[in-house]
Amino acid sequence: MSHWKRFTQEPKIAYFSMEIGLSAEIPTYSGGLGILAGDTIKSAADLKLPMVAVTLASRHGYFIQTIDPEGRQREASATWNPGRFMELLPVKTLVTIEDRDIKIQSWLYRVKSPTGGEIPALFLDTDIPGNSEEDRHITDHLYGGDLSIRLKQEIVLGIGGARMLEALGFSIKKFHMNEGHASFLTLELLDRARHPVEDTWDERASWDTRRVMNQCVFTTHTPVPAGHDRFPYDLVKKVLGDRIPLPLLQELAGKESLNMTMLALNLSGYVNGVAKKHGEISQSLFPGFEIHAITNGIHTFTWASPYFVSLFDKYIPGWAHEPELLVRVDNIPDEEIWEAHCGAKAYLFQYIEETTGTKLDSEVLTIGFARRSATYKRGDLIFTDLERLVHIGKGKLQLVFGGKAHPRDEPGKQIIQRIIEKTSQIKGQVKAVYLENYNMEVAYRLVSGVDLWLNNPIRPLEASGTSGMKAALNGVPNFSVLDGWWIEGHIEGMTGWSIGPPATETDLNDNHASEDLEDLYNKLENIIIPLYYEDRAGWIRVMKNAIGKNAYYFNTHVMMRRYATEAYIR
Structure with missing residues (x-):
């Protein structure tokens, strides 16, 4: 044979x-x-x-x-x-x-x-x-x-x-x-x-x-x-x-x-969406079909940075095969969580300096945003009011972007161009960098090396959004519109922060752009930046919650067990 x-x-x-x-x-x-x-x-x-x-x-x-x-x-x-x-x-x-x-x-x-x-x-x-x-x-x-x-x-x-x-x-x-x-x-x-x-x-x-x-x-x-x-x-x-x-x-x-x-x-015989909200949206898009929901996940061992792999191995043995054990993250001392994060941050910053020539400051709150560049994902939203962004972020914020537009998606390409134009306009005030050729290798560094993961699509167009799960696994809180998986993973101020109003719509034409933008700037200025710089213990508490309340559940082991019992064995 x-x-x-x-x-x-x-x-x-x-x-x-x-x-x-x-x-x-x-x-x-x-x-x-x-x-x-x-x-x-x-x-x-x-x-x-x-x-x-x-x-x-x-x-x-x-x-x-x-x-x-x-x-x-x-x-x-x-x-x-x-x-x-x-x-x-x-x-x-x-x-x-x-x-x-x-x-x-x-x-x-x-x-x-x-x-x-x-x-x-x-x-x-x-x-x-x-x-x-x-x-x-x-x-x-x-x-x-x-x-x-x-x-x-x-x-x-x-x-x-x-x-x-x-x-x-x-x-x-x-x-x-x-x-x-x-x-x-x-x-x-x-x-x-x-x-x-x-x-x-x-x-x-x-x-x-x-x-x-x-x-x-x-x-x-x-x-x-x-x-x-x-x-x-x-x-x-x-x-x-x-x-x-x-x-x-x-x-x-x-x-x-x-x-x-x-x-x-x-x-x-079995149809499903990839988050609870997405299941509802799909049901409204395709009436007459029974559409279930199994929320997407990530493969934890693939996406944990080497610094967190060592830490989890030390304090939560068996975590890679049983990610639900990450609920025990409180066993890990705060200073070791922070040390692992600083290692991941240095790893990312070294890559950024080598590939772009830009040297970022490891002491500054760094926001990551990396998505396929499509108009509904609104990659350039944070740049809408440059004067306000500079007022909020001068000396306090750094921004790292990445993502490809489909070769035939002209509006998606224009978003990349706008982001790069805006970053040059605020040069010397708020550091921002766009990483070329976003792929698995770049993502592996980025999701663990930033301090905060930003996601601001037009709701309810985000089906799930697994990059935020990868960030949470590495103790990086999410700052996101309430759409996709984040509706299920979000506890305000505990696992991260929401952007905009609660997720109540099922209409694809609803758009809360002005509310989203105002909330994004307000929370950055009044909640997130003060917490990061003035209450390190409070920030680490949110990091731990991202791991223990998000990563323990939003993984492909949990997802595949549900597929096996709900979809495959019928």
């Missing part, structure tokens, strides 16, 4: 995600969705859950970001070689695209845990001799190309991924779609459920869909319309063909265009 075949010996949960972030060296992720997928798989390995992951190889990654002298984002390919990290499996499969058979191969990456657990992750790849030059590049760039390329990528992921698992000999008891990109796997399952041969789709459609629903779990991540892929049916017919009758496809995926989210919703 080939050594990889041991993974096929027991039925598995197949976890499909367009992007997976396992390490900075494997750049097959763009942001939170991919990092969550990587953390999910790591926790599955820790917990020895029977899982296999499926994604695309994305040989040229998402992109490497540089910022030009005018503050404009520039993109370059993040090319990597799967052969350095993975084993090419000897089995291939086919998908039909534009009436051509396209070969797909897969690379096996083993996600290993110190517990002895091991999860196989399959990276699908069309760069194979025998495929046309055009087809060899389908899986090159994550979220790259035009609508036609995106559609082809999603066919490779969903249909190709399901066929690859079958070709390799995997027995799958549940298919878990992490976002709608993999929804075409439901069509492959629907096709398999169509028997005996003489049956027509229409005669057996209801029976077929029930069978597929019993196999599928779907997690939706975004209330933002751009997060739900749609394809015109004329393009679908051209690329996918008409193996599935158009009336049935329209019934399952939408009348006007093929909506990947609707397709997944209609063919999944």
Whole structure:
């Protein structure tokens, strides 16, 4: 038996995600969705859950970001070689695209845990001799190309991924779609459920869909319309063909265009949002479906800085495998918490000086903000009133920013440009720096090395927001709009601070920009800055609460136990 075949010996949960972030060296992720997928798989390995992951190889990654002298984002390919990290499996499969058979191969990456657990992750790849030059590049760039390329990528992921698992000999008891990109796997399952041969789709459609629903779990991540892929049916017919009758496809995926989210919703027996509030928002967006909520988490061992790893090992043995033990953080003396934080801060500041030439002051309260640069995340909100920011922060604040805009998101790129313009305008008064090419490696330093984590999206558009969980794990309090996970993790003045009014809306058009801004400035000036400089013991108490009341619960171990009991075992 080939050594990889041991993974096929027991039925598995197949976890499909367009992007997976396992390490900075494997750049097959763009942001939170991919990092969550990587953390999910790591926790599955820790917990020895029977899982296999499926994604695309994305040989040229998402992109490497540089910022030009005018503050404009520039993109370059993040090319990597799967052969350095993975084993090419000897089995291939086919998908039909534009009436051509396209070969797909897969690379096996083993996600290993110190517990002895091991999860196989399959990276699908069309760069194979025998495929046309055009087809060899389908899986090159994550979220790259035009609508036609995106559609082809999603066919490779969903249909190709399901066929690859079958070709390799995997027995799958549940298919878990992490976002709608993999929804075409439901069509492959629907096709398999169509028997005996003489049956027509229409005669057996209801029976077929029930069978597929019993196999599928779907997690939706975004209330933002751009997060739900749609394809015109004329393009679908051209690329996918008409193996599935158009009336049935329209019934399952939408009348006007093929909506990947609707397709997944209609063919999944269990659907969930990624925070309690997001579950409510998703329920209002998609009435008629039962939408649950399982709040996202982070893989604690991945995201704890080396300084806190040592500290937790000393005072809370077993924390990495049982993150709920972090509730015992009060066992750690205050001075050792502060010492670990100062180590993480120095680690970050050294990186900032090496990469930007900017030397930050370790004694000054430092705020971190790093997100995908999208308009609803409002990365430049704190700069709205520069005069007030300087009045509040001169000599008392430092700001560190990071994040990429999608190459075709012009408004997102303009936000980066505005942040860089504003930082130059307050130069000499409030130090601020924008870190290029935000990735897992930069995030690892940033979330633990700042003193306060800022998040100010337009509510209720933040589905979850796991970067704040990474900060909390490292004793960095959150200062955030009440949206996503922070509604559940926030205790005012204890685990951090809120920005703006309570979260009562379900309307996507509600906007509290003026209230949010006023509250942000007021709390900085009157509560946060005085606490940091005048009451170190009080500040450390908030740091400990961030660990003991947030990090102990908002992790992927807790999340995966809930998926196992609520979604997988049905």
